[in-house]
Amino acid sequence: MNPTDDERWLERAKALLDDSADNLDAATLSRLNRARQAALATRRKRPSRWAWSAALAGAAAAVFAMAIGLHQRVAPSGAPAASLQPADIDVLSSDDDLDLAENLDFYAWLEQQPAGGPSG
Amino acid sequence: MAAEISLMAAFDEGRRDFGTGEESRALDAFLRGVERRALRMAELATRSREEALDLVQDAMFGFVRHYGGHDGAEWPPLFWRVLDSRLNDWHRRQKVRGRWSLRPDDKDADDDPIAAAPDVREPGPLARMADGEASAALDAALRELPLRQRQAFLLRIWEGLDVAATAVAMRCSEGSVKTHLSRALANLRRALEAYR
Numbered sequence A: 001m002n003p004t005d006d007e008r009w010l011e012r013a014k015a016l017l018d019d020s021a022d023n024l025d026a027a028t029l030s031r032l033n034r035a036r037q038a039a040l041a042t043r044r045k046r047p048s049r050w051a052w053s054a055a056l057a058g059a060a061a062a063v064f065a066m067a068i069g070l071h072q073r074v075a076p077s078g079a080p081a082a083s084l085q086p087a088d089i090d091v092l093s094s095d096d097d098l099d100l101a102e103n104l105d106f107y108a109w110l111e112q113q114p115a116g117g118p119s120g
Numbered sequence B: 001m002a003a004e005i006s007l008m009a010a011f012d013e014g015r016r017d018f019g020t021g022e023e024s025r026a027l028d029a030f031l032r033g034v035e036r037r038a039l040r041m042a043e044l045a046t047r048s049r050e051e052a053l054d055l056v057q058d059a060m061f062g063f064v065r066h067y068g069g070h071d072g073a074e075w076p077p078l079f080w081r082v083l084d085s086r087l088n089d090w091h092r093r094q095k096v097r098g099r100w101s102l103r104p105d106d107k108d109a110d111d112d113p114i115a116a117a118p119d120v121r122e123p124g125p126l127a128r129m130a131d132g133e134a135s136a137a138l139d140a141a142l143r144e145l146p147l148r149q150r151q152a153f154l155l156r157i158w159e160g161l162d163v164a165a166t167a168v169a170m171r172c173s174e175g176s177v178k179t180h181l182s183r184a185l186a187n188l189r190r191a192l193e194a195y196r
Helices: A003-022 A027-043 A049-077 A085-093 A095-100 A104-112 B002-020 B022-046 B049-067 B070-097 B131-146 B147-158 B164-168 B174-193
Strands: none
Touching: A003 B022, A003 B049, A003 B147, A003 B164, A003 B174, A027 B022, A027 B049, A049 B070, A049 B147, A085 B147, B022 B049, B022 B070, B070 B147, B070 B164, B131 B147, B147 B164, B147 B174, B164 B174
């Protein structure tokens, strides 16, 4: 086909179609407007993806918190939980005391010996 | 309790964001920009304004529901894809109900290059007609085209989609788009030249 010829009548066809779309009556335009608003309203009623993500993250955090709480309640009736007492902290924080604790048997034996020292 | 409050706040925030957000305004502007041409396209397919309005509304609902969250640059072919799907469904229903009026088939004798070739000395169809007459002639010629040829013509020539986007809208290959368009142009030209 001759490109110039094609371009000419196709431009005319496009212009005619544009005119037909631009000159729709008011009642039709009103119905189009209502249809568009109704379609957009259905979208507004749905939570966004961000909201769903935040909800899932919140739910996961809640479940985790509940699991921690349950664990702490169950622990005392089960195996004794290892916990540090203040006296343990004192022992661990002093090299001397730690040495005493480690050699407690030796010091007990030494205490029982006569004042003059062990007799041979 | 705190978790419940944060969940509710997230949902409320999500709703508020969409209700007044940029995305909502962009969707509204996009649909406003295509709705008239969509109506004319549906009207040419159904030959009924009422049916066309229903189809366009249905297409708007489907588009917003399925593709509203997509990037705005993807909207044009996706909207026309939804409308094209609705038009195809409508035509299938008409066939089933037996109200389908026979139209030229794609396999009609429009493959003859000699018959389709224009006379280069002529200014082309529509050139010698007044606007009202030309518009009526164009509408009639478009209505007589098979659905796929008409969609290829309207999407490529009127809507200005490129071949790839038209293929997305029509759910076919780019080669099929070119074939449908070539046949549509030949059929339209022949039909419109009869008005001279």
